[in-house]
Amino acid sequence: MTNEIVKKNGITFGVLIGIISALITATIYAVNINLFISGWLGASIIGLYLVIAIILLVKTKKDLNGIFPYKEAFTTYFIAAAIGIAISTLFNIILFNFIDPSAKETLKDLTAKYTSEMLQKFGTPASAINEAMKKLDESNPYSIVELLKGFVYSLVVNSIFGLILAAFFKSNTIHQEYK
Numbered sequence: 001m002t003n004e005i006v007k008k009n010g011i012t013f014g015v016l017i018g019i020i021s022a023l024i025t026a027t028i029y030a031v032n033i034n035l036f037i038s039g040w041l042g043a044s045i046i047g048l049y050l051v052i053a054i055i056l057l058v059k060t061k062k063d064l065n066g067i068f069p070y071k072e073a074f075t076t077y078f079i080a081a082a083i084g085i086a087i088s089t090l091f092n093i094i095l096f097n098f099i100d101p102s103a104k105e106t107l108k109d110l111t112a113k114y115t116s117e118m119l120q121k122f123g124t125p126a127s128a129i130n131e132a133m134k135k136l137d138e139s140n141p142y143s144i145v146e147l148l149k150g151f152v153y154s155l156v157v158n159s160i161f162g163l164i165l166a167a168f169f170k171s172n173t174i175h176q177e178y179k
Contacts, residue, residue, distance in 0.1 A: 005063045006072050010079025013056040017049065017080060018087020025091060029103065036107055037114045053161075056080055057169040066171055073166035081158040089151040096142040104142040112136045 024045060028035045035041050060076045061068040096104050112133055119129045140146060 002075055003064070003072055005060060006076045007079065009056060009060045009063065010076045011083060013052065014080040014083025015087065017052060017084030018091075020048070020052075021084060021088035022091035025088070025095065029095065029100075033103065033106055034110060037110050053077060053080070053165060057165060061169055061171070068169060068171045070166050070170040073170045074162050077162035077165055078159060081162060082155060085151055085154045085158065089147055089154075092142070093144050093147050096147075097144055104140065107142060108136070108139075111141075 028041075057068075057073060057076060061073070064072070096107075115136060116129055116133060119132060124132075141150075
C-alpha cells in the first residue's frame with residue numbers, strides 16, 4: 001500500500017514534468033527545429049529534470065517528517081517519472097504523427113547530417129559512416145511504435161536513476177510509533 005503523500009507528490013510532479021517537457025518540445029519546434037539535436041540544450045534539460053527530481057524528493061521527505069524509507073523514495077520518483085514520460089511521449093506522438101508528420105523527416109535529415117559530421121570529426125572510416133547513414137535512413141525514430149519503445153527505454157533508464165536518487169534521499173533510520 002503506497003503512502004498517500006508519496007502518491008500525491010508523485011502524481012503532481014509527474015504532471016508538472018510532463019507539461020514542462022511538452023512545453024519545451026513545443027517551444028523548440030516553434031522556435032528552431034535544429035535545437036532538437038543540440039547537445040547543450042539536451043544537457044540543460046536533463047539538468048532541469050534533475051533539479052525537479054531533487055525538489056520532489058526533498059518535499060516528500062519533509063512532508064513525511066523525515067521518515068522516508070528507500071522504497072517510498074523510489075516509488076515517489078518512479079510515479080513522477082512514469083507520468084512525466086507518458087505525457088511527453090503522448091505529446092510527441094500527437095505532434096510528430098498527427099499535427100506535423102513532415103517534421104519527422106526534417107529531424108531525420110538533421111540527425112543524419114549531425115551524425116555524419118560527428119563521425120567525420122572522430123576520423124571514422126567512410127565505410128562505417130555510410131553504414132551508419134544507411135541505418136539512419138531505414139529508421140523512423142518518431143513513429144508511434146518507436147516513440148512507445150522510447151517510452152519503455154526512458155522508463156528503464158529513469159528507474160535506474162531513481163534507484164540512485166532514492167539511496168541519497170532515504171532516511172537513515174526508520175522511526176516507528178507504538179500505540
